[in-house]
Amino acid sequence: MSVDLSxxxxxxxxxxxxxxxxxxGLTLIGALGLxxxxxxxxxxxxxxxxxxxxxxxMVTGSMIIFxxxxxRPVLHEILIGIFITTTTPITLMxxxxxxxxxxxxxxxxxxPPALGVQEREDVQLAMPPTSEPEKT
Amino acid sequence: xxxxxxxAALWAAQTAVAVAMCLCAWRxxxxxxxxxxxxxxxxxxxCAMLQLLAFGVRTGNTLYFEAALVIGVLGFIATVTLAKFxxxxxxxx
Amino acid sequence: xRTAFRRAVPYPILTVSLIVMWLLLAGFNAGHGVIAVVVAxxxxxxxxxxxxxxxxxxNWVAIPKLIGIxxxxxxxxxxxxxxxxxxGRAMDKQTSGFIIVPLRLRDPFPLAVLAIVLxxxxxxxxxxxxxxRGELLLHVFDLVDEAHWIDLIxxxxxxxxxxxxx
Numbered sequence: 270m271s272v273d274l275s276x277x278x279x280x281x282x283x284x285x286x287x288x289x290x291x292x293x294g295l296t297l298i299g300a301l302g303l304x305x306x307x308x309x310x311x312x313x314x315x316x317x318x319x320x321x322x323x324x325x326x327m328v329t330g331s332m333i334i335f336x337x338x339x340x341r342p343v344l345h346e347i348l349i350g351i352f353i354t355t356t357t358p359i360t361l362m363x364x365x366x367x368x369x370x371x372x373x374x375x376x377x378x379x380x381p382p383a384l385g386v387q388e389r390e391d392v393q394l395a396m397p398p399t400s401e402p403e404k405t
Numbered sequence: 406x407x408x409x410x411x412x413a414a415l416w417a418a419q420t421a422v423a424v425a426m427c428l429c430a431w432r433x434x435x436x437x438x439x440x441x442x443x444x445x446x447x448x449x450x451x452c453a454m455l456q457l458l459a460f461g462v463r464t465g466n467t468l469y470f471e472a473a474l475v476i477g478v479l480g481f482i483a484t485v486t487l488a489k490f491x492x493x494x495x496x497x498x
Numbered sequence: 499x500r501t502a503f504r505r506a507v508p509y510p511i512l513t514v515s516l517i518v519m520w521l522l523l524a525g526f527n528a529g530h531g532v533i534a535v536v537v538a539x540x541x542x543x544x545x546x547x548x549x550x551x552x553x554x555x556x557n558w559v560a561i562p563k564l565i566g567i568x569x570x571x572x573x574x575x576x577x578x579x580x581x582x583x584x585x586g587r588a589m590d591k592q593t594s595g596f597i598i599v600p601l602r603l604r605d606p607f608p609l610a611v612l613a614i615v616l617x618x619x620x621x622x623x624x625x626x627x628x629x630x631r632g633e634l635l636l637h638v639f640d641l642v643d644e645a646h647w648i649d650l651i652x653x654x655x656x657x658x659x660x661x662x663x664x
Binding site: 271272273274275277278279281282283285286287289290292293294296297299300301303304309312313315316319320323324327328330331334335338343345346348349352353356357359360361363364366367368370371 | 406407408410411413414415417418419421422424425426428429431432438440441443444445447448451452454455458459461462464465466467468470473474477478481484485488489491492
């Protein structure tokens with residue numbers, strides 16, 4: 270389905286543009302955080318900017334523009350928004366768990382030991398803390 | 406009038422998302438560890454979805470949104486599988 | 499009556515969501531409506547083989563309240579995290595860290611909702627959960643006051659989730 274965008278009223282163009290730029294700006298800030306932040310666990314927070322209001326803003330902008338141009342509700346995009354916001358927590362959680370598991374198995378002292386085995390803390394902390402290990 | 410505003414906003418949004426994709430690609434190349442690369446790949450998939458969304462608005466065609474959904478499904482499965490691989494060292498067990 | 503409905507529609511919320519998704523993708527008309535109902539019922543009956551019960555929702559009134567709180571918190575933490583990234587405060591000073599939160603929730607459904615809420619909010623990431631001790635390992639981006647975060651999770655989210663599900 271395609272709509273004629275030249276029939277778009279000015280208010281819809283302005284409102285939609287604000288949301289589009291806001292969403293894209295938040296996505297950019299998230300990517301900037303991904304590139305600049307110092308450790309994996311802090312970088313884990315950066316993409317959620319893109320997937321919460323980054324995607325939400327762009328989807329809202331697109332919905333405003335299409336609804337106004339087609340003169341009927343176009344809610345198609347909301348699926349993309351719902352999809353991004355429900356799947357990203359799952360991927361981030363799995364990645365976080367994988368990273369914790371890998372760091373623990375390498376004896377990285379900056380990561381807390383497994384929950385429920387606090388009494389073995391002395392064994393876990395036996396390795397001296399190292400600065401940013403360059404492992405793959 | 407409205408087309409001028411819209412195309413300026415779309416230009417800004419698409420540039421921002423493209424720069425975001427470049428930053429993700431840089432993080433993916435840089436690492437330092439495998440989980441950083443997978444995280445960057447996941448962020449890049451999201452950026453690709455948003456880029457397609459902006460394309461859909463630019464052309465006034467909702468067909469791009471279906472493509473964005475397909476990218477989303479693929480990205481989700483890919484990241485989950487890679488995270489599982491990082492945890493166990495194998496996918497099929 | 500109620501059990502007959504349960505047998506015909508094992509997962510009512512999922513069925514409605516699938517029908518709405520199909521109609522949004524294919525377009526609203528009667529023909530697609532019929533296909534959507536058939537597909538949604540077939541898919542949910544196939545899912546019944548997995549043996550998971552439908553989440554028991556006790557308090558429907560609290561759901562919009564939870565959604566409102568979560569949306570507000572996501573907006574607030576978006577602004578906070580964007581500010582930290584742009585000003586570069588996190589680069590020179592180590593303000594992020596791990597916290598362990600004791601949870602009273604035990605049901606998998608409210609825990610899953612809590613996990614999605616916490617992970618999709620910028621600033622908190624769910625890392626590990628120990629089901630026998632009910633402890634949650636969380637990474638917080640801007641960890642100024644540990645007690646504040648534990649208080650926020652247990653009082654703001656956990657209490658509402660217990661109202662909804664238990």
